[in-house]
Amino acid sequence: MSSSNKRQQKKREQLRRVKASRTNPDEQPRPPRLNKMLQEAGREAEQIAAKLLKRSDRAELVEQIANSTRTLALKVIRSSPMDGKHACQAGCSFCCHTAVTVAPPEAFAIAAYLQDHCSSAERDKLRLRLDCNAELASSMPRNEYIASLIPCGLMTEDGNCMAHPVRPLACAGFLSTSRQKCEAEFKREPDRAAVPIDKFASAAGLCVAIGTQNACNGAGLDGTAIELHHALRRIMDTPDAAARWASGEEVFQDCLR
Numbered sequence: 001m002s003s004s005n006k007r008q009q010k011k012r013e014q015l016r017r018v019k020a021s022r023t024n025p026d027e028q029p030r031p032p033r034l035n036k037m038l039q040e041a042g043r044e045a046e047q048i049a050a051k052l053l054k055r056s057d058r059a060e061l062v063e064q065i066a067n068s069t070r071t072l073a074l075k076v077i078r079s080s081p082m083d084g085k086h087a088c089q090a091g092c093s094f095c096c097h098t099a100v101t102v103a104p105p106e107a108f109a110i111a112a113y114l115q116d117h118c119s120s121a122e123r124d125k126l127r128l129r130l131d132c133n134a135e136l137a138s139s140m141p142r143n144e145y146i147a148s149l150i151p152c153g154l155m156t157e158d159g160n161c162m163a164h165p166v167r168p169l170a171c172a173g174f175l176s177t178s179r180q181k182c183e184a185e186f187k188r189e190p191d192r193a194a195v196p197i198d199k200f201a202s203a204a205g206l207c208v209a210i211g212t213q214n215a216c217n218g219a220g221l222d223g224t225a226i227e228l229h230h231a232l233r234r235i236m237d238t239p240d241a242a243a244r245w246a247s248g249e250e251v252f253q254d255c256l257r
């Protein structure tokens with residue numbers, strides 16, 4: 001074999017090894033039972049939200065929509081075949097350096113939680129981070145923002161989420177079974193293996209979020225997901241934001257989606 005062929009063969013073998021190392025060994029085709037569960041979760045979230053949005057006092061129920069659909073999402077996530085194997089724990093925040101979007105009810109619930117649970121000094125600091133991250137998110141494509149590993153504005157100095165009990169569904173469903181692999185991914189280590197993400201859990205968060213968005217759209221409201229920092233900043237700047245959104249006003253107009 002010529003030296004050029006040998007080099008090509010070596011290269012192909014290296015590529016094969018890298019590909020193999022990035023294949024998640026825990027990954028199995030999802031059984032139909034779990035797919036059905038995800039579809040049902042999406043439908044149930046839509047029904048829960050649609051029922052509340054039909055009521056005349058819906059402006060007061062916006063947080064309840066987020067709370068009820070989150071409870072549903074967490075219940076479905078606990079049915080994951082990977083439940084009990086998750087490595088995620090308080091203070092581990094490798095995955096909190098990404099872009100997150102939220103449905104409007106989620107954004108209102110998070111804003112209300114921060115208002116009730118943070119001091120005014122904490123809120124002032126948070127506001128600076130929201131402004132900074134919102135500007136950064138507007139200034140670059142989403143994939144570049146994610147690649148830049150910008151810490152989420154809600155992350156505390158010790159790596160916890162300021163709004164953990166009401167965190168976005170996208171975050172609640174983002175679970176991994178290996179802290180070590182998350183760290184390697186965060187550090188972009190050259191020979192890192194794929195992060196063993198619980199795909200059922202993340203699909204559960206997504207299905208519930210989509211069901212909620214569909215119900216909002218069906219009620220004639222803006223249900224489209226919004227970039228987290230933009231959404232929170234807009235709510236802080238808009239008096240009676242939840243009531244105005246529930247009356248059909250375009251509260252999140254011009255926010256990054």
Ligand code: SF4
Binds near residue numbers: 096153156168
């Ligand atoms: S909202 Fe909370 S859980 Fe989600 S990325 Fe930000 S700090 Fe992390």
